[in-house]
Amino acid sequence: MSRPLLRYPIPISRLPSRLAKVFPSVVLLIAVAAVLSGLSALSPRASAQETAAQEVQEPPPQSDDARARDAAPPEAVVPQPGSGTTLRYEPDPDAVDAAQGAAADEAAPTTSTRETVRARLTSDAAPGHRWVRSVRRWRSDAGRPSWSRQGHWIVYDRVGDRGRRVLMLGQPDAPVERCLSCDLHELRDDNVLHAAWHPSGEVLVAVVQRMPRRLHLDAGELAGVEGLLRTELWAVHRDGRDAWQLTRAGERGATAGPPAFSYEGDRLAWSERADSTAGGPWGDWDLQVAEFRLRRGLPRLGGVDTFDAMPWAGVLSVDAFTVDDRGVLVTAAAPPQQRAAEGRLGGPAAGTPATLVGSYGFDDRRLQVLAEAGRWERDLAQVPRGERLIFASDRGLAPPRFLPARHDLWLATPSGRSQERLTFFNDPDAPDSLGEAMIGGIAWGPDGERLLVHVLWLDSEAIAGDDLDLEAIEPSEAIYLITFDPAIHGGA
Secondary structure: OOOOOOOOOOOHHHHHHHHHHHHHHHHHHHHHHHHHHHHHHHHHHHHHHHHHHHHHOOOOOOOHHHHHHHHOOOOOOOOOOOOOOOOOOOEOHHHHHHHHHHHHHOOOOOOOHHHHOOEOOOOOOOOOOOOEEEEEEEEEOOEEEEEOOOOOOEEEEEEOOOOOEEEEEEEOOEEEEEEOOOOOHHHOOOEEEEEEEOOOOOEEEEEEEOOHHHHOOOHHHHOOHHHHOOEEEEEEEOOOOOEEEOOOOOOOOOOEOOOEEOOOOOEEEEEEEEEOOOOHHHOEEEEEEEEEEEEOOEEEEEEEEEEOOOOOOOOEEEEEEOOOOOEEEEEEEOOHHHHOOHHHOOHHHHHOOOEEEEEEEOOOOOEEEEEOOOOEEEEEEEOOOOOOEEEEEOOOOOOOOOOOOOOEEEEEOOOOOOEEEOOOOOOOOOOOOOOEEEEEEEEEOOOOOEEEEEEEEEOOOOOOOOOOOHHHOOOEEEEEEEEEOHHHHOOO
């Protein structure tokens, strides 16, 4: 059964009377609409007449200077010193995607992606990097940190009660700390430095410097090559109850450099001085890679492979393993022609060997240099969960007056082609400026967004003037915690 079109149908006989009632209302609505339409038509006509009158009216005469100023192209805005304005080029992600899409659609693009992206102008009151969120002091009077793979513990060294450097254990977000090496009778008279965590988090391997009182080294000298004199490698349990000697002074070079564990934890790498008569005043160094095993909690070294990692003689220090465990990141002495200018430097810097950073592969046995633009480059490390590399460099900085070197941190792509400054400890206009500063070591947190940096510095006011006693100047030191934006994990 079909439904009617109207719910209440009207009989045909009553339609004329219904239409007669509705017709006056329809006429009234049509009249109101006509009036409103006429009013709206008047407004654009008047606006058009006013616009035409303005276009016909001639502008007032201009002077010759005004006409020349209007005809000249706009001048570029150049920030002046002290104006607090920093021009920074940041590719806009949306514009990059659009430019890449356009390049794919066109067979022969006329401009590159780098030229077509938009540039954003940011105004900052002081120098800084866009990926650095915060910089704060984590521990005062401490140095050479190492972060456990699990992220719960951080080990570092500081001056103890007996005037020697002792190992301290702390947590990332807690101020408490305890000494690991204070109760170890075998190490009571020695400096314990450069500790490296085993991936298991059970033991550490550290550099032990014998008879430090005879060397009389300050904090700045310990952060340099002098800190590697008369050294051995020892393993220390995480609770500080036991220690085991791994190498002995007098064997294969008489001194050992900072250790580094492979990512799998089955190998340990370090450097040793092989010849004290070659390579300048600090001798010639080799790379050592040994098997490392933990059996019933006891650390043991297996077979040791020796690599002549540099095509020239000089100092070598292991910074870390590569992520595939097929090589190591190193700090190496610069070639002899680059070190020829060392003697022309004054102060403590005259005895600091020029260094560069790079990687050494176990398969091809080649040293691949990443950066050598500065005189002193060191502490090369890869950003966790990313591809970029970070290292310390003095590029763009004046030679130091009192410290062995000056450094700030730099960020580089894996190829090394793109490099940019990351910290500004030596910049007087930066909020984190310390004066004359150098880097003594770095340690990444496992999340790849937090970095511990050992910084040594001399305040600018404390070293002002020319009549200063170098022997009386003692640098300050601290471990700083830098927090990064997750964008730092991006690839090249």
